[in-house]
Amino acid sequence: MLDKTGIAKRIAKEVKDGMYVNLGIGIPTLVANYIPEGLNVVLQSENGLLGMGPFPFEGEEDADLINAGKQTITTLPGSSIFDSALSFGMIRAGKVDLTILGAMEVSENGDIANWKIPGKMVKGMGGAMDLVASAKNIIVAMQQVNKHGESKLLKTCSLPLTGVKCVKKIVTELGVYEVKDHAFHLLERAKGVSIQQIKDATLGHLIIQGEIPEMEF
Amino acid sequence: MNKVISNADEAIRDIKDGMTLMLGGFGLCGIPENCINALVKKGTKDLTCISNNAGVDDFGIGLLLQKNQVKKMISSYVGENAEFERQLLSGELEVELIPQGTLATRCMAAGYGMPAIFTPAGVGTEVAKGKEIRNFNGKDYLMEMAFEADFAIVKAWKGDTMGNLIYKSTARNFNPLMAMGGKVTIAEVEELVPAGDLDPDQIHTPGIYVHRIFEGKNYEKRIEQRTVRSDNSK
Numbered sequence: 277m278l279d280k281t282g283i284a285k286r287i288a289k290e291v292k293d294g295m296y297v298n299l300g301i302g303i304p305t306l307v308a309n310y311i312p313e314g315l316n317v318v319l320q321s322e323n324g325l326l327g328m329g330p331f332p333f334e335g336e337e338d339a340d341l342i343n344a345g346k347q348t349i350t351t352l353p354g355s356s357i358f359d360s361a362l363s364f365g366m367i368r369a370g371k372v373d374l375t376i377l378g379a380m381e382v383s384e385n386g387d388i389a390n391w392k393i394p395g396k397m398v399k400g401m402g403g404a405m406d407l408v409a410s411a412k413n414i415i416v417a418m419q420q421v422n423k424h425g426e427s428k429l430l431k432t433c434s435l436p437l438t439g440v441k442c443v444k445k446i447v448t449e450l451g452v453y454e455v456k457d458h459a460f461h462l463l464e465r466a467k468g469v470s471i472q473q474i475k476d477a478t479l480g481h482l483i484i485q486g487e488i489p490e491m492e493f
Numbered sequence: 494m495n496k497v498i499s500n501a502d503e504a505i506r507d508i509k510d511g512m513t514l515m516l517g518g519f520g521l522c523g524i525p526e527n528c529i530n531a532l533v534k535k536g537t538k539d540l541t542c543i544s545n546n547a548g549v550d551d552f553g554i555g556l557l558l559q560k561n562q563v564k565k566m567i568s569s570y571v572g573e574n575a576e577f578e579r580q581l582l583s584g585e586l587e588v589e590l591i592p593q594g595t596l597a598t599r600c601m602a603a604g605y606g607m608p609a610i611f612t613p614a615g616v617g618t619e620v621a622k623g624k625e626i627r628n629f630n631g632k633d634y635l636m637e638m639a640f641e642a643d644f645a646i647v648k649a650w651k652g653d654t655m656g657n658l659i660y661k662s663t664a665r666n667f668n669p670l671m672a673m674g675g676k677v678t679i680a681e682v683e684e685l686v687p688a689g690d691l692d693p694d695q696i697h698t699p700g701i702y703v704h705r706i707f708e709g710k711n712y713e714k715r716i717e718q719r720t721v722r723s724d725n726s727k
Contacts, residue, residue: 322593323519324663331722339522339714340650340664346520346573346717357662359669359697360519360545361601364594368612387617398581398588399572405620406594409613440617 278449278466278491283417285310285493286464287376287447290415291317298322298367298407300377301345303417307376310493318354320372322403324363327355344403364403368410375411377404379418379443381433384480386443386455388416389435401438408439420448420477427479429453429460450474452491459483464491496656496706497685501531504679504705508537508644511564515600515640515671516544516554517647520573520717523664524553525648527681527709533557539564543640545596545667547571552715561585567640569593573717591620595637597670602639604673604702609638645675648709649698652682653689656703657696665697672698681709 278286280303288310291297298320299305308328311317319328321343328343329350337348351357366372381389388408391401408414421427429446446453451474452464459481465474467490475482498504505528508514518524532540533556540563547566548555555574557563565587571577580586591599592614602610611634615621625636647668650661658680660668672678680698685708 321663323522323666331720333724334721337716337719337721338662339716340662342520342522342663342717344519346522347720348716348718349720351662357665359665360593360597360667361670364597368594368614392590395582398578398590400568400570400590401592401620402570403593405592405618406612406614409616437618 277469281306282466283447283449286452286491287415287417288312289493290445291315291374293317295373296320296326296371297374297376298372298411300375300404302378304376304378305345307417320363320366321349322363322367322407324358324360325351325355327352329355364406367406370410370412372411373413375407375414376417377407377414379416379428381428381430381435382416382418382443382446382455383430383433384455384460385458386441387433388438388443389433390438392436394436404438408442411442414443415445415447416443417447420450427477429478429480431480450477461485462488464489466491494655494700496700496703497654498705498707500707501527501681501709502535504528504681504707505531505535505537508532510537511539512643513541513641514543515642515645515675516542517666517668517671518544518546518553519663519666520546521548521553521715523648523660523666523668524548525646525681526712528646528679529553529556532562533560536560536562538562541565541567543567543596543600543642545569545593547574547577549573549717550576552713558586565589567591567596569596597667599637599640600667600670600674603641604670607639609636611636640674642675643677645671645678647672647678647680649680649682651684651686651691652680652703652706653686653691653700654706655688656680656700656706657691658682658698658703659691659695660697669698673702677704678702679704680706682706683709683712
């Protein structure tokens with residue numbers, strides 16, 4: 277079974293040379309640490325930055341330079357800065373190649389819920405609805421079961437939706453899934469995880485074809 | 494064409510109870526600290542605030558929330574403010590949560606003289622409730638209306654006496670969009686210079702959108718998430 281770092285490492289393998297990538301808050305942010313050296317990848321931060329660099333050294337933090345998670349960051353050679361409308365303009369226009377974000381629930385037809393638990397959590401959707409409505413390629417990083425042991429890969433989402441029919445791929449602590457034709461297609465399983473464990477942790481339609489390899493990263 | 498006024502108190506002098514304000518900034522980055530403090534001091538009530546976030550408990554718009562000066566928030570993300578969440582769940586505060594790109598573009602539309610925009614954000618979700626849906630080239634889009642705000646209050650890095658503005662780094666965010674979108678736009682800047690000192694090629698907000706400008710003071714510029722890496726050279 278993977279921890280958060282493992283999920284991030286596996287997702288990093290999906291990042292290819294020349295991509296513009298938007299990383300959501302949480303596990304997706306960790307992905308930046310594992311993008312293979314030598315790849316030319318530009319990270320977009322939706323508060324208005326292309327070319328997000330690492331955290332600053334202590335004492336060099338700039339209150340005017342943050343990412344969408346409100347963390348202090350740095351720019352890189354070739355970075356550019358713009359306003360929020362332009363930032364979502366490039367997202368809406370499909371210029372961002374890959375979006376990686378977290379989820380509370382995903383359904384077998386690719387619906388995603390990640391912004392609200394009625395009566396409990398009312399933080400808001402931030403940029404997630406814009407991203408999932410427009411991104412060409414969306415990978416979800418998430419825990420497959422909640423703390424009560426219940427599956428979060430469902431037939432239909434029970435929580436208010438963030439977007440419909442948009443998730444293409446999911447990486448969880450148990451496996452990698454492609455979402456298509458109203459089903460979760462198991463592509464890989466985490467080291468030491470059995471097919472039965474994965475079946476038990478999936479409520480939506482699960483398709484397992486042939487030998488399923490263990491993840492490598 | 495001199496737009497200069499003396500301070501925040503003068504800038505907000507005619508903001509009345511019940512008005513709608515746009516407030517620039519993303520998190521605590523690039524927020525109009527001086528004007529927020531002046532509104533807190535003045536005690537203006539029943540405000541509708543259009544702002545991406547709602548500050549934190551003791552800074553930014555959080556200060557207005559603490560004194561129950563806000564009737565309604567229109568925001569995309571309000572996660573860092575416990576008092577906000579309490580007022581929302583108890584029903585004291587009205588909140589409209591909207592996608593961040595929609596928020597930005599509705600401000601922009603106001604400044605571009607466009608009554609509405611179409612966006613796919615929120616299609617198939619509760620955000621779409623009651624909104625017109627149009628299909629273009631096989632994809633559904635929501636019609637979202639341009640905002641109408643009595644005042645826009647923005648923060649810039651440099652400004653000149655004619656109201657031209659330059660923002661610094663990611664403190665730009667919503668500020669230029671809101672500067673365009675208000676019926677009356679107030680800009681507070683870190684450095685106010687004579688017209689002619691700023692390079693026209695570098696201006697982010699042309700002064701035509703700005704009605705009042707002043708040099709702010711005592712900027713705290715609080716950092717919400719201070720993240721650093723270890724310095725290997727030490």
